[in-house]
Amino acid sequence: MRPLLTAAFLAATTGPVFATDTLEALGEALFFDVNLSKNRTQSCATCHDPEVGFVDPRETEAGRAVSLGDDGESLGDRTAPTAAYAxxxxxxxxxxxxxxxxxxxxxxxxxxxxxxxxxxxxxxIEMGMPDKASVVARLAENDAYVASFKALFGDAIWDDDTAAYDAMTQAIAAFERTPFFAPFDSKYDRFLRGEVDLSPQEELGRVLFTSEQFTNCNLCHQLRMSPIAQDEPFTNYEYHNIGTPVNKAVRAANGVKGPDLGLLANPDVDTASAGGRFKVPTLRNVAVTGPYMHNGVFEDLRTVVLFYNKYNTLDKARQINPETNKPWAMPEIPQNLAVDELTHGPALDDKRVDALVAFMKTLTDQRYEHLLED
Known part of the structure; x- marks a missing residue:
């Protein structure tokens, strides 16, 4: 599933050194290079694995909710979001x-x-390099990188560590802009092109999802007529506090204390109402990229739908988290809840909950469809 590395980089390991002729090819090599971490064990692809929807599939003391660092001990406090469609x-x-x-x-x-x-x-607690100069020194160990950086950025690029580091990030970004990260070939996309039909359950889910009369999904996860993407990315990229509870298993494993402030942790934001808000994620490949929420607190996609539905029903059975068989835990930050968005739409019965899950499964890229549960 990984793109073929350019002949230049393959040849550089066994023969004469050649420079890559594109920024994307250089970025591809960098994306998979474990030598850019302190102990040479972790690359971008470790936490954004292209085999599983560009998320981290590794099991840790806290399950797959958060990622293990290059030191083999450190655990993060937020789940690694997919790099697909980013x-x-x-x-x-x-x-x-x-x-x-x-x-x-x-x-x-x-x-x-x-x-x-x-x-x-x-x-x-991730790749663990002490500074940019140390990363650049690792880059300079690779003759193919040295030649490629000079060819793409000029001979002087190696005279300035900051410039070389920035060049590295530009190359990785160029690779992440290739169709490998955003093929738009899910069943839903093929349906839009008239190539396949949705099942009755998937079609019901699509109707529910796209109608503000029946659900609140599309208030945040639908961006029609987008100036950003010609196709539907299934997010408006805004920030909301939806009342996600603490992931106690993660906190027990990583020892982090205090609430995750979300958007308020952004150094460019100092407004109290930003507390507890997190960016709306894309729903592309959502069915194969759990666990869910910013802290991986929910394992199953159906649980996520039920979590949203609890705001719209007085049914006592709907106030129970099916993964714990206990009442839904309190929000980590109860202030600033997106009340209008969360309470928009009627309560959903099981048929409609299952239909929404079925529809979201159709947003899976074709190469990941084998990961879907039967």
């Missing part, structure tokens, strides 16, 4: 006093794909 994320901006959109990571703190690519290598 190219369409707009720049971070504040829309008004209580609304924000865009930016990378769950809190929008990085600007664009290149900004995101520059974060993990220097994060002490």
């Amino acid at each position: 190219m369409f994320t707009p720049s971070f901006e504040q829309l008004d006093k209580t609304a924000w959109r865009g930016g990378m990571f769950w809190d929008g703190r990085a600007a664009g794909l290149a900004g995101q690519a520059g974060g993990p290598p220097l994060n002490p």
Whole structure:
């Protein structure tokens, strides 16, 4: 499933050194290079594995909710979001006093794909490199990189560590903008092109999902007539507090104390109403990229639908988390809940819950369809 590395990089390991002729090919090599982490065990692809929808499939002490660091011990506090379709994320901006959109990571703190690519290598609980100079020194160990950086950025690129580091992030971003990350070939896309039919259950889910009369899904996960993407990315990239509870298993494993402030942890945001808000994720490949929410607190996609549905029903049975058989836990940050969005639409019966799940399964890229449960 990984794209073929250019002949230049393959030849560089056994024969004469050649420079790649494209930024995308250089970025591909960098994306899979474990030598850019402190202990040479972790690459971008480790936490964004293209075999499983560009998320982290590794089991840890906290399950698959968060990622294990290069040191083999550190655990993060948020799940690694998919890198698929991330190219369409707009720049971070504040829309008004209580609304924000865009930016990378769950809190929008990085600007664009290149900004995101520059974060993990220097994060002490991720790839663990001490500084940019150390990363550049690792790059310089590879003669193919040296030749490629010179060919693509000029001979002087190696004279400035910051410039070389930024060049690395630009190359990774260029690779992440290729169709390998956004094929738009799911069953839903093929349905739109008239190539396949949806099942009756999937069609019911599609109707429910796209109608504000029946659900609140499309308030945040549908972006028609998008200026960002010609096709539907299934997110409006805004920030909301939906009342996600603490993942106690993660906190028991990583020892983190205190609430995750979400958007308020973004250094460019200092408004109290930002607390507890997280960026709306794409629903592309959602059925194969669990666990769910920013902290991986829910294992099953159906649980997520039921979690939203609890805001719209007084049925006592719907106030029970099916994964714990206990009442839904309280929000980690109870302030700033997106009440209007969460309470929009009627309660859903099991038939409609299952239909929504069936429809979201149709958003799975064709190469991941084998991962879907029967």
